[in-house]
Structures are given as structure tokens and as C-alpha cells.
Amino acid sequence: MREAATPAQRLRRVLLTVGPGAFWLVLFVLIPTLIVLVVSLMSRGSLGQPVPPFGLHNYVRFFSDPLFLEIIGRSLWIGLWSTLLVILLGYPLAFYIAQSRYKEVLLLLVVIPFFTNFLIRVYAWIVVFQKEGLLNAFITAFGLPPAELLPSTLAVYVATVYTYLPFFVLPLYAAVERIDWSLLEAAYDLGARPVRAFFEAIFPQTLPGLLAGFLLVFIPAVGTFVIADLLGGGKVTLVGNLIQLQFGSAQNWAFGSAASMVLMAMVLLGLWLYARTQGERGLDRLV
Amino acid sequence: MKRILSFHAGLVFAFLYLPILVIVALSFNQSRFGVRFTGFTLEWYARLFSNERILEYLTNTLIVAVVSTAVSTVLGTLLAVGLVRYEFRLKNALRYLLYVPVVVPDVVMGISLLLLFDVVRDAIGWPRLSLFTIILAHISFQIAYVTLVVRARLVLLDPTLEEAAKDLGATSWQTFREVTLPLIMPGVMAGALLAFSLSLDDFVITFFTAGSGSTTLPLYIYSSVKLGIRPEIHALSTLMVGVTVLVILLGVLFWKKR
Amino acid sequence: MLFRGKRERKLGDSVAVQLEGVTKRFGDVRAVDNVSLEVRDGEFFSLLGPSGCGKTTLLRMIAGFETPDEGRILIGGKDMTDVPPYLRPVNTVFQSYALFPHMNVEQNIAFGLRMKRMPKEEIARRVAWALELVNLSGFEKRRPDQMSGGQRQRVALARALVNEPEVLLLDEPLSALDLKLRQELRVDLMNLQERLGITFIFVTHDQEEALVMSDRIAVMNRGRIEQLGPTEEIYELPKTAFVARFIGDSNLIPAKAIEPRKVRTSLGDFVLDDDDALIPGQEVLLSIRPEKIRLFRERPSLPNVFRAKVDDIIYTGSENLYILLADGQRLMCETLNHDIQEPGHEEFDYDEEVWVALTPEKLVVIQEEGHA
Numbered sequence: 001m002r003e004a005a006t007p008a009q010r011l012r013r014v015l016l017t018v019g020p021g022a023f024w025l026v027l028f029v030l031i032p033t034l035i036v037l038v039v040s041l042m043s044r045g046s047l048g049q050p051v052p053p054f055g056l057h058n059y060v061r062f063f064s065d066p067l068f069l070e071i072i073g074r075s076l077w078i079g080l081w082s083t084l085l086v087i088l089l090g091y092p093l094a095f096y097i098a099q100s101r102y103k104e105v106l107l108l109l110v111v112i113p114f115f116t117n118f119l120i121r122v123y124a125w126i127v128v129f130q131k132e133g134l135l136n137a138f139i140t141a142f143g144l145p146p147a148e149l150l151p152s153t154l155a156v157y158v159a160t161v162y163t164y165l166p167f168f169v170l171p172l173y174a175a176v177e178r179i180d181w182s183l184l185e186a187a188y189d190l191g192a193r194p195v196r197a198f199f200e201a202i203f204p205q206t207l208p209g210l211l212a213g214f215l216l217v218f219i220p221a222v223g224t225f226v227i228a229d230l231l232g233g234g235k236v237t238l239v240g241n242l243i244q245l246q247f248g249s250a251q252n253w254a255f256g257s258a259a260s261m262v263l264m265a266m267v268l269l270g271l272w273l274y275a276r277t278q279g280e281r282g283l284d285r286l287v
Numbered sequence: 288m289k290r291i292l293s294f295h296a297g298l299v300f301a302f303l304y305l306p307i308l309v310i311v312a313l314s315f316n317q318s319r320f321g322v323r324f325t326g327f328t329l330e331w332y333a334r335l336f337s338n339e340r341i342l343e344y345l346t347n348t349l350i351v352a353v354v355s356t357a358v359s360t361v362l363g364t365l366l367a368v369g370l371v372r373y374e375f376r377l378k379n380a381l382r383y384l385l386y387v388p389v390v391v392p393d394v395v396m397g398i399s400l401l402l403l404f405d406v407v408r409d410a411i412g413w414p415r416l417s418l419f420t421i422i423l424a425h426i427s428f429q430i431a432y433v434t435l436v437v438r439a440r441l442v443l444l445d446p447t448l449e450e451a452a453k454d455l456g457a458t459s460w461q462t463f464r465e466v467t468l469p470l471i472m473p474g475v476m477a478g479a480l481l482a483f484s485l486s487l488d489d490f491v492i493t494f495f496t497a498g499s500g501s502t503t504l505p506l507y508i509y510s511s512v513k514l515g516i517r518p519e520i521h522a523l524s525t526l527m528v529g530v531t532v533l534v535i536l537l538g539v540l541f542w543k544k545r
Numbered sequence: 546m547l548f549r550g551k552r553e554r555k556l557g558d559s560v561a562v563q564l565e566g567v568t569k570r571f572g573d574v575r576a577v578d579n580v581s582l583e584v585r586d587g588e589f590f591s592l593l594g595p596s597g598c599g600k601t602t603l604l605r606m607i608a609g610f611e612t613p614d615e616g617r618i619l620i621g622g623k624d625m626t627d628v629p630p631y632l633r634p635v636n637t638v639f640q641s642y643a644l645f646p647h648m649n650v651e652q653n654i655a656f657g658l659r660m661k662r663m664p665k666e667e668i669a670r671r672v673a674w675a676l677e678l679v680n681l682s683g684f685e686k687r688r689p690d691q692m693s694g695g696q697r698q699r700v701a702l703a704r705a706l707v708n709e710p711e712v713l714l715l716d717e718p719l720s721a722l723d724l725k726l727r728q729e730l731r732v733d734l735m736n737l738q739e740r741l742g743i744t745f746i747f748v749t750h751d752q753e754e755a756l757v758m759s760d761r762i763a764v765m766n767r768g769r770i771e772q773l774g775p776t777e778e779i780y781e782l783p784k785t786a787f788v789a790r791f792i793g794d795s796n797l798i799p800a801k802a803i804e805p806r807k808v809r810t811s812l813g814d815f816v817l818d819d820d821d822a823l824i825p826g827q828e829v830l831l832s833i834r835p836e837k838i839r840l841f842r843e844r845p846s847l848p849n850v851f852r853a854k855v856d857d858i859i860y861t862g863s864e865n866l867y868i869l870l871a872d873g874q875r876l877m878c879e880t881l882n883h884d885i886q887e888p889g890h891e892e893f894d895y896d897e898e899v900w901v902a903l904t905p906e907k908l909v910v911i912q913e914e915g916h917a
């Protein structure tokens with residue numbers, strides 16, 4: 001569709017609709033990202049501010065220090081395992097909700113934590129895990145000595161899974177709702193056993209939702225700093241914490257920018273793999 | 288099989304609600320520490336309300352959410368219309384740029400905006416980190432969500448309806464106001480709601496773009512939590528969960544009526 | 546076949562719409578390929594052709610929803626090639642009607658007038674007039690989704706006509722309706738057009754519809770105009786094999802000219818009565834309508850006579866359709882189902898050997914390169 005119009009009218013229309021938003025995105029998304037890239041190539045000034053000379057030294061430092069490599073590895077590791085745990089909990093749940101008589105109510109029960117403030121959800125686990133918390137109340141009730149549960153990697157895992165579980169269930173539920181169940185009958189009809197029939201007929205139909213949900217959990221889980229900050233306090237350092245530290249008390253914006261670029265590269269790699277299999281419609285599923 | 292599924296679902300829901308319920312219960316607990324329930328009290332709520340700063344933080348949060356949602360809804364809706372209806376150069380580049388705020392981790396987005404404001408301030412002495420910079424930052428991620436939500440609605444709209452309007456003498460703007468906008472309104476509302484709740488919920492990006500005097504509720508909660516458990520925070524959390532539930536229920540009721 | 550053209554029609558001499566070498570490409574597809582035509586004032590003009598031949602695209606360019614890649618479009622003598630749709634003095638009745646779902650009938654019809662900032666009372670008066678025109682008074686407050694297909698169609702018509710356009714564009718406006726309604730609305734549309742004197746450009750793939758309703762027809766194929774002319778001419782004198790096949794049923798017989806007015810075919814040598822003389826040796830196609838073929842039991846003393854066998858008979862009530870075989874070639878022949886059995890109107894049986902006569906005046910010569 002290319003409506004009749006003079007070039008001037010066409011330009012005006014595009015400028016009036018796309019113009020302001022595009023301008024905003026360029027100014028506040030594209031340019032800042034480029035600034036991060038530039039700053040990541042600079043050095044630390046006496047006040048922590050980025051100054052010349054330019055070079056790859058921040059990246060060299062990042063990749064030559066086992067400490068930082070360990071941080072990257074830990075972020076990926078925790079991100080990956082949390083995501084897998086989320087799937088383990090969320091995948092059957094989506095099916096249960098879709099087949100339940102009370103699915104509207106159950107869906108609502110997933111939506112409520114989804115919209116509950118992120119910090120409150122993390123905070124709730126402090127209350128559970130702290131020394132005088134719920135878990136230790138249980139443990140001591142059995143006559144055992146109270147455990148040091150905070151800060152701990154366990155707490156980080158639990159809170160990460162907890163925080164991002166609704167992010168996964170909702171898109172997956174949308175996929176489960178659209179499942180064509182007659183394929184399952186067809187598979188049975190062709191002699192497949194239940195487990196086989198499920199993986200042949202049903203699982204592929206949920207795959208787009210599953211992959212979208214995976215990314216929706218994995219990306220923020222890898223990038224988070226709040227959860228590790230509040231529940232892993234000092235003990236569990238992720239890339240996010242490293243970045244926050246460099247922009248905070250460590251006062252090394254150049255190095256922090258380099259760490260940001262590394263994090264971004266990891267995320268973009270995942271996205272690239274995802275977009276290659278799922279195409280642009282897959283990207284739309286991430287909203 | 289069904290039994291296993293429902294047992295599993297029961298466990299997951301318990302996992303989802305246990306921590307929230309603990310906080311709600313503790314907010315009415317007399318004991319300042321620990322999880323033993325020693326008696327009912329509203330003291331923590333009273334203390335919360337006597338803290339005048341809280342009201343200020345709430346106002347800040349709402350100012351940011353309302354202003355940023357208004358701006359991002361307008362910009363995002365227009366952007367969606369232009370992307371769906373018109374052809375122009377660099378359209379693909381713009382489409383990819385749109386996904387950036389959705390997929391880039393909050394921390395990276397936060398520090399990138401911090402750097403931008405810093406660079407600009409070095410150059411022209413403005414803007415100070417304040418509510419204003421928080422609003423700019425929020426719009427920057429909201430815009431993408433609004434655009435994508437509205438666009439999803441817009442592609443379902445039969446373009447001949449817009450052609451019919453122009454055929455009947457409506458200019459592009461009149462067509463948008465009289466036909467396109469009313470028909471995509473559900474999408475625009477959904478986009479605005481999403482933008483609003485994202486703004487209320489955001490901590491990380493606010494954290495990097497806030498200055499002194501621009502504390503929002505999430506920032507307050509974070510700094511309080513860093514200092515340790517406080518029953519007032521239980522009370523505040525309970526209230527916020529309550530408001531969330533209320534808004535969702537109202538939304539469901541409203542949606543069911545239509 | 547009833548033709549619009551047979552009735553008395555007075556058309557203006559001025560040109561309502563003029564296309565000059567209009568071409569529109571979608572990628573590699575030439576949806577409209579170098580089309581030039583003129584539509585006269587007050588004319589009922591049809592664009593007829595098979596699915597995908599570019600009718601809609603051509604209409605959309607006149608309305609302003611597409612820009613031609615080449616060529617010019619003039620409406621009322623003014624170049625409108627780059628003028629946006631809302632500034633063109635044309636209105637469209639869309640195939641899907643495109644009624645605004647969030648407005649009731651009244652609001653739909655008033656839309657165009659409201660855009661022109663007409664006073665409220667004037668709008669109300671005209672909307673009432675338009676509703677009356679399409680017989681929908683009393684339906685003002687209905688929503689489009691509470692109406693039948695035929696009613697929606699009439700709302701779409703009223704919504705366009707109320708603006709008093711110079712030209713009304715209709716894209717298969719009847720195709721979504723059932724046969725009976727379609728036939729009723731044909732008459733309604735024709736009467737409306739005559740009464741209002743508005744130029745109609747009517748797109749259809751239904752040849753009967755076009756023949757019944759139009760003053761002139763442009764037959765399109767693969768983005769090009771195959772033939773343009775008054776309705777009767779299109780039917781009686783197809784210029785290309787495509788037109789002959791597409792409009793009604795036609796018998797096509799390959800032939801080779803041996804004299805300026807005589808051709809040789811596998812069925813025998815035929816004399817012609819055509820104004821255009823042929824060059825001997827030229828390959829042509831002869832076209833003759835089934836109802837123009839005459840059958841005899843005894844050899845008649847007429848020109849262009851040959852023997853054929855009745856292969857099949859289809860009775861359609863008022864007509865008998867004979868499928869004839871002659872030298873491996875199938876011919877269709879339609880005769881009226883008379884009671885009188887006179888030569889040329891006899892009834893025949895299966896497998897009967899008959900004499901076929903092709904009247905020279907009814908034999909149409911199609912001179913087309915490599916007749917498709």
C-alpha cells in the first residue's frame with residue numbers, strides 16, 4: 001500500500017508519527033549505548049571519571065583476570081540453572097492451569113506476584129532466610145542449631161527462581177492455550193505411548209512459548225544485581241554487581257562500561273541464537 | 288498423571304505465596320524481630336504513616352509513573368502507527384532499535400543513561416540527576432513496550448477502514464483520530480497500563496538515574512532493606528501488595544464487564 | 546442476454562476519468578501494465594477480468610490508495626496522480642464494505658460530510674436523504690455488525706453517495722451476496738446511477754453482471770486491457786481469443802486466410818463478411834457464439850455448411866445446448882426450445898448427424914498474433 005501523496009506530504013507523515021519516538025530512541029537508547037562502548041575503551045581518571053587514552057586495556061584486564069572470568073561463569077551458571085528450575089516448576093504448572101476448571105482464578109494467582117513490586121518479592125525472602133527467619137524457626141523447632149542462610153548462593157537461587165517464575169508461566173500458558181490437542185489423539189492413534197506421544201505431538205507446539213519464556217527469565221537473571229546484592233551480599237558476585245560496584249564505590253566507569261559491554265554481548269549472543277530459530281515474530285513474543 | 292500435576296501446582300503456588308503471606312502476617316506482629324507471632328498490632332502501620340518522607344516518596348513515584356506513561360504512550364502509539372502504515376528509509380534499523388530496551392539488562396540500560404546524562408551535563412551543565420532524569424529514563428524503556436503492544440493491535444486492524452476514511456475526505460490526522468485511534472484503543476490502554484506498572488516496579492534504572500531529593504518508593508525500600516529488616520517495611524510491602532491485588536481485581540472486573 | 550447498451554442512454558461528452566499509460570508494479574508483478582482509457586461523464590463503466598488481472602489495483606489508483614509507477618491519472622480534467630485520496634472528488638464502495646465498526650449507520654453515512662465541516666442540520670438532512678435513497682430509513686442507530694450483508698452493502702453505497710462524488714468507484718460490490726439479492730441489487734444500482742447521473746466505475750469478474758449493467762466495458766487480462774468498447778461490441782465482436790472465451794461461451798475455430806474474405810479450416814472453407822480484409826496466408830481464429838449457430842436436418846442452401854454429430858445435449862428449460870463433434874472439434878450450439886419445428890429450429894437426438902451453418906455475418910475474425 002503506497003498511498004498517493006507528494007514526497008513532501010509523505011515525509012511530513014513519517015516525521016509526525018515515527019519522528020518523535022525515533023528521535024527519543026536514538027537519543028536515549030542508541031547514543032547511550034555508543035557512549036558505553038566509547039567509555040569502555042577509555043581509562044580511569046583520578047576521580048573515577050573516564051579519560052583518554054583509549055585502548056582495549058579494560059577488556060584485556062577483564063579477560064585476563066580469573067576473578068572476572070569466574071564472575072562471568074558464575075552469572076551464566078546461576079542464570080542458566082535458575083532458568084532451568086523455573087522451567088521445571090513453570091512448565092507443568094502452565095498445563096495444570098490450562099486444564100483446570102478454575103483457570104481464570106489460577107491465572108490471577110500467577111499475575112498477582114507478576115505485578116507485585118520486584119523489591120518486595122526479593123525482600124520477602126530475606127524475611128524467610130534471615131537468622132531469625134521462617135526457615136530457621138522450622139529448623140530450631142526440631143532442636144537443630146540455626147543455619148547461616150543469609151547471605152548464600154542458595155538464597156540467590158531461590159529468589160531468582162521466585163522472581164522470574166511468573167515471567168515464564170504467562171507466555172508459556174498462552175502457548176499451551178493454543179495447543180491443538182487433536183494431534184495427541186492422532187499420535188495415540190498411530191500407536192505412540194503417552195510419553196512419546198507428548199514429546200511428538202504436544203511439546204513442539206509449546207516450543208516457541210518455551211523458548212520465549214526461557215529468554216525472558218535468562219536475560220534478567222544473568223543481568224540482575226539486586227538479588228545477589230540483597231541475598232548474596234558480598235558472597236555472590238555477578239556481572240551486575242561488578243558493574244554496579246564500578247559505577248558506585250569502586251569509581252571506575254571505564255571498567256564498568258567494559259563489563260557492561262561484555263554482559264550485553266552475552267545477552268545479544270543468546271538473542272541472536274533465538275532470533276535465528278524463531279525469527280522476528282519470536283522477538284515479538286518477548287513483550 | 289493428573290494427581291501429580293495438581294500436587295506440583297499446589298507446591299508451586301505455596302512457593303509463590305508463602306513469602307508474601309509471611310510478610311503480610313508479620314506486618315501485624317507485635318514482636319519487632321523474628322517470626323514468632325506474639326500478638327496483633329497496627330503499630331507498624333501507624334509508624335509508617337507518621338513518616339512524612341514516605342508520602343514524598345510515594346508522590347515522587349506517582350509523578351514519575353504518570354508523566355512517563357503519558358509521554359511514552361503518545362510517542363509509542365504514534366511510532367507504532369508510522370511503523371505499520373508507512374514505508375521509509377532505516378525502518379528496519381528502527382525496528383531493531385525498538386527491541387533494545389526490551390532485551391538489554393536493566394543495569395546496562397541504567398549505566399548507559401547515567402553516562403549520557405553525565406556527558407550532557409559536562410557539556411551544558413544540565414540536567415542534574417533528579418525526578419526529571421528518572422522520567423526521561425523511564426520513557427526510554429516504556430516507549431518500546433507501548434510501541435510493541437500497540438503495533439500488535441494495529442496489525443489486526445483492517446487497513447481498508449482507514450482507506451475508507453480517507454476516501455470520504457478525512458485527512459491523515461482526521462483518519463487517525465476518528466478511525467484508527469478508537470479502534471486500537473484497547474491496545475493503547477494495554478500499552479499504557481504496562482508502561483505504568485513497569486515504571487512503578489522499576490528499581491534498577493531509577494537507581495542509576497536518581498539524584499538526591501528524587502527518592503522513589505523502590506529506592507526507599509532498597510535502602511531500608513540494606514539496613515536490615517524493619518516491621519515498617521513489612522507494613523509498606525503489605526500495603527503495596529494490597530494495592531496491586533486491588534488494581535488487578537478492578538481491572539479484571541472492568542474487563543469482564545465489557 | 547440483456548444488454549444495458551440496448552436502452553436509450555444519453556451520456557455527456559466530457560471525460561470524467563482519464564488514465565494515460567498507467568503502470569503499477571508489485572515487485573516483479575506488473576499488476577497494471579500501461580493502461581490508457583477514458584471514462585465519460587455519467588457513464589456506467591465496468592472493469593471486467595479474471596481474478597488477479599489488476600482490476601482492484603487500477604481502481605485503487607483512481608481512488609488514490611496506490612501511486613502509479615508510470616503514467617498519469619486525470620479526474621475531471623485535473624491531474625490527480627499525486628493527490629491524496631481525501632482531496633479527490635471520488636468515493637469508493639469497498640468489496641468488504643469497510644463500514645466503521647465503532648459507528649452506527651447514521652454516523653457512518655455522516656462521516657464524509659462531517660469531514661467537510663458541513664453544518665449539523667445539513668448533515669442530518671442529507672443523511673436522511675441517503676438512507677431513503679437506499680431504502681434504509683429507520684436503521685439510523687444500528688451498528689454494522691447488526692445488519693445483513695445486503696443491508697451493509699446499501700449502507701456502504703449511501704455513505705459514498707451522500708458526498709455527491711463526481712465518480713463512484715465500486716469494487717465487486719455485489720460479490721459477497723447471494724444470487725437472488727445480487728440480481729435485485731443490480732437493478733437498484735442501475736436505477737440509482739441513472740437517477741443521480743454519477744459516473745460509475747464498476748469492478749467485477751462476473752461477465753453477466755458487466756454485460757447487464759454497463760454502458761461500456763474494459764476487459765482486462767494480466768494487467769492489460771484486452772478490449773474496450775460498448776457492451777454489445779464486447780459481446781458480439783470480441784477482438785481477442787481471451788475476450789471471446791471470457792465473455793459468454795464462444796466457439797473458436799483456427800483458420801487460415803486463402804482469400805481476403807475466405808478462410809480454410811479443418812471443417813471446410815468459409816466465406817466471411819468482415820470489413821477488414823485478410824491477407825492470404827494469415828492465421829486467424831474464427832469465433833462464433835453458440836446461439837448464432839444454426840442446425841438443419843436437411844442440407845440447407847446456405848454458405849459455410851458442414852456435417853457434425855450430436856455428441857451431447859443439455860436441456861436448460863428454455864434452451865437446448867447441443868455439443869457437436871466435427872472433425873474432432875467440439876462446438877457448442879444453443880437453440881431456443883420452440884414448439885415449432887421449422888428448418889434451423891428443429892430438435893435433434895443423440896448421435897444424430899446434422900448440418901451446421903455458420904452465418905457469415907456472425908463469424909467474428911480474431912486477428913491476434915499467436916492467438917493464445
Ligand SMILES: Nc1ncnc2c1ncn2[C@@H]1O[C@H](COP(=O)(O)OP(=O)(O)OP(=O)(O)O)[C@@H](O)[C@H]1O
Binds near residue numbers: 001575596597
Ligand atoms: N499490495 C500488493 N502487494 C503485492 N502484490 C499485489 C498487491 N496488490 C495486488 N497485488 C498483485 O497484483 C495483481 C493484481 O491484483 P488485483 O488485486 O488488482 O487483482 P484483481 O483483478 O482485483 O483480482 P480479484 O478479482 O481477485 O480481486 C495480483 O497478481 C496480485 O497478487
Ligand SMILES: [Mg+2]
Binds near residue numbers: 600601602716
Ligand atoms: Mg479485486
